[in-house]
Amino acid sequence: MERKSEVKTFFEQTDIYFNFDYNIKIRTETVAEFLGETQYNNVLDMPCGNGLISLKNSQRFNQLTLVDFSENMIKLAKNIAEKEKVKNVSFTCGDIFETNFENEAFDVIISLGILAHIDDVDKFLTYIQSKVKKGGRIIIQNTNSDHFYSGLIRLYLGVRKLLGKDKYKLNKVPARVVENSFKKAGFTCENVFRYNQSFVGFSKLFSNEKKYSLTRKWFGNATKNKNASLGSDYIYLFKKD
Numbered sequence: 001m002e003r004k005s006e007v008k009t010f011f012e013q014t015d016i017y018f019n020f021d022y023n024i025k026i027r028t029e030t031v032a033e034f035l036g037e038t039q040y041n042n043v044l045d046m047p048c049g050n051g052l053i054s055l056k057n058s059q060r061f062n063q064l065t066l067v068d069f070s071e072n073m074i075k076l077a078k079n080i081a082e083k084e085k086v087k088n089v090s091f092t093c094g095d096i097f098e099t100n101f102e103n104e105a106f107d108v109i110i111s112l113g114i115l116a117h118i119d120d121v122d123k124f125l126t127y128i129q130s131k132v133k134k135g136g137r138i139i140i141q142n143t144n145s146d147h148f149y150s151g152l153i154r155l156y157l158g159v160r161k162l163l164g165k166d167k168y169k170l171n172k173v174p175a176r177v178v179e180n181s182f183k184k185a186g187f188t189c190e191n192v193f194r195y196n197q198s199f200v201g202f203s204k205l206f207s208n209e210k211k212y213s214l215t216r217k218w219f220g221n222a223t224k225n226k227n228a229s230l231g232s233d234y235i236y237l238f239k240k241d
């Protein structure tokens with residue numbers, strides 16, 4: 001199966017999301033901390049998954065655009081938007097590179113949980129960098145493949161693969177690839193929150209509430225990031241100069 005179909009098939013199983021909802025809560029709160037009290041005009045969340053991260057922050061946006069190629073994810077996002085009574089939102093179910101936007105430049109782009117899955121990381125980075133206005137922001141997440149904790153996760157996933165439990169393969173993206181790409185494209189890094197989003201094999205031992213409180217206890221938040229050097233997961237706030 002080609003990479004794109006494999007990724008789509010994987011993410012049509014949206015229950016994966018509910019297993020990791022403490023992480024979505026951390027991402028939602030980090031985005032809120034990065035955005036502060038400012039009101040933003042046009043905001044793009046791509047890929048949005050179930051949309052929760054940007055929909056929960058949508059009071060800060062005049063217009064929100066959600067894009068994802070998973071029909072099931074977009075269905076969930078529409079349900080959440082209805083439940084949260086979000087009016088200023090549009091949905092596109094389609095591929096990132098094939099979406100036609102009404103606005104060619106956004107004030108904020110939120111791109112979390114994509115670099116491990118997209119087939120061409122450099123093409124994706126260049127693409128979103130071109131879609132944000134001068135002075136605008138990109139919030140992007142990456143799991144640093146050079147970090148020792150990522151090595152541990154890969155080892156754990158490798159064992160699961162050998163046991164026939166998992167077939168899905170994540171891209172390896174070092175932090176320096178992301179950071180150099182943004183630097184070269186004329187962006188400044190305004191903030192980064194580092195933590196770990198995996199409990200390597202111990203995940204089932206803890207409830208989502210416990211995983212949330214342990215993560216906060218150990219890593220703090222974006223305003224006061226504790227033990228940052230131990231975090232393999234980076235959420236960056238970049239500004240286009």
Ligand SMILES: C[S@@+](CC[C@H](N)C(=O)[O-])C[C@H]1O[C@@H](n2cnc3c(N)ncnc32)[C@H](O)[C@@H]1O
Binds near residue numbers: 011053067113118
């Ligand atoms: C790990 S989830 C992240 C979702 C959300 N941003 C979050 O942080 O919760 C990755 C999402 O990327 C979507 N995706 C992957 N490749 C895509 C592509 N080429 N075009 C559109 N969506 C894509 C998947 O359907 C999935 O919903």
